[in-house]
Amino acid sequence: MKNLLLFLTILLAVASCDQPDYDTILKNGLIYDGSGDKPYKADVAIKADTVAAIGDLSEFTATEIIDLNGLAVAPGFINMLSWANTALLEDGRSQGDIRQGVTLEVLGEGSSMGPLTDSMKLDMSTDQGDIKYEVKWTTLGEYLQYLEEKGISTNVASFVGNGTLRRYAVGNENRKATPEELDVMKGLVKQAMEEGAVGISSSLLYAPSGYADTQELVELAKVASEYDGMYISHIRSEGSELLEAINELITISREANIAAEVYHLKASGQEYWNKLDTAIMLIEDARKEGLLVTADIYTYPASSTGLHVQLPDWVREEGVEATIKRLADSTLRERILSEIKFTNPPSSIMLVGFKNEELRKYTGMRLDAVAEELGKTPAEAMIDLIVEDDSRIQ
Known part of the structure; x- marks a missing residue:
């Protein structure tokens, strides 16, 4: 028995000597470590799911x-929005993202996948496009847990959207929240932060946010601040009132004692470019005042939103469904047409x-070209397309 134990011990020792130090070594790379410093040459070792060592690993x-x-060689990129x-x-x-090096998806621009009321869950279940899914969660934390259990390649994080909180507590009405409704929203922020939200977001160009x-x-930001969360915002204006909108975000940062970030900072529309400096x-x-205010920006001269943002504010009140009803009302058509002022040329x-398969033939076409094909003005074509598609049209 002693000889057998000695033999097994020697066998294990020999086997351990043959085990490689790491699973993978990436050698002779140029390291961009995300700090902003100059890149440097080094090797990177990976063991299981961890970067185990960086440096000269030639002996390993x-x-x-x-x-x-x-x-x-760089850390995984973050899709901030x-x-x-x-x-x-x-x-x-x-x-679509992971092959570009994105390893963290940050969700929740102004609206989030929770918390949901029963009616919000019903709306989410019925108002779906090509992707069909069951709404098997109620809170934001349950959604994130559902994703994890389902299996995903990327890491995910999410803000809780103030638009979702408003739908939960106030609905789609354009009015000030009552003290009781505000308390409900603050409680929901607290719950979301405790479930893992990274902060609160707003998307103030859109209803009901x-x-x-x-x-x-x-x-609401004060609650997120208690959990070291941040406030991030698609600010209220990116054009004529850009500076006022940035000052609003700075005010929120100051009064709530919270880090704040501007989503996709830009001056939208050539006539407002002089505001960017x-x-x-x-x-x-x-x-310089000591506030943790930052901004992110995309590196191309385009943006993506709904076609409906070209409509007057009053037409877009109470959300997309109410907007489409107004556009379909023939008694309002002339008024709407007279008030449309394109912030970007058609x-x-x-x-x-x-959504409508028959309209997908226009995918990739410019609004002015579609209008010409339909024999209408761009404003008329926009209204008719939104109504026919029963969507805001991307």
Whole structure:
């Protein structure tokens, strides 16, 4: 028996000597570590799901060694404003982003996948496009847990959207929340933060998120601040009132003692481009004051939203469903047409998302070209398309 134990001990020792140090070594890479510092040459070792070592690893072994010959190596990229919330339900592999190096999807721009009332769950179940799914969650935390259990390639995080909170407590009405409704929303923020939300978001160009006034947003942000969350916002205006909108975000940061970020900072529309330098200066001044105010920006001269944002504000009140009813009302048509002022010329507006299969032939066409084909003005074509598609049209 002693000889057998000795033999097994020696066998294990020999086997352990043959085990490689790491699963994978990426050698001779140019490391961009995300700090903003200059890149440097180094090797990267991976063991299981962890970056185990960075440096000169020439003395170490691995199951797989890949010579990068100076190619760039970087941490996974972060999609700060991801709308993969339903796409991940359909296909958790996230091939559209992960093949571009995105390893974290941050969801929840102004609206989030929870918390939901029964009526909100019903709306979410019935108002679906090509991707069909069951709403098997109620809270934001339950949605995130559902994604994880379903299986996804990327990491996910989410803000809780003030628009979702408003629908939950107030509905789609354009009015000030009552003290009782505000208390409900604050309680929901608390719950969402305890379930793992990273902060509270707003998307103030859209209903019902934009029906919240500054003080309401401050009160909700104060709750998120207690959990070291942040406030992030598609600000109230990116054009004529860009500076006022940035000042609102700075006010919320100051009064709620919370880090705040501007989603996709820009001056939208050529006539407002001269505002951008001042906008950046406002953010820099807030940072000098000691406020944790930041901004993100995409690196291309285009944006994506609903065609309905070209309509007058009163037409868009109470959400897309109410908007479509107004557009279909023949008694309102002339008034709506007279008040449409395109913030972007129709020649620059590309139609990319339809629910109605018969209208998908216009996908990729500019609004002015579609209008010409229909024999209508761009404003008339826009109204008719939105009504016929029964959607805001992307």
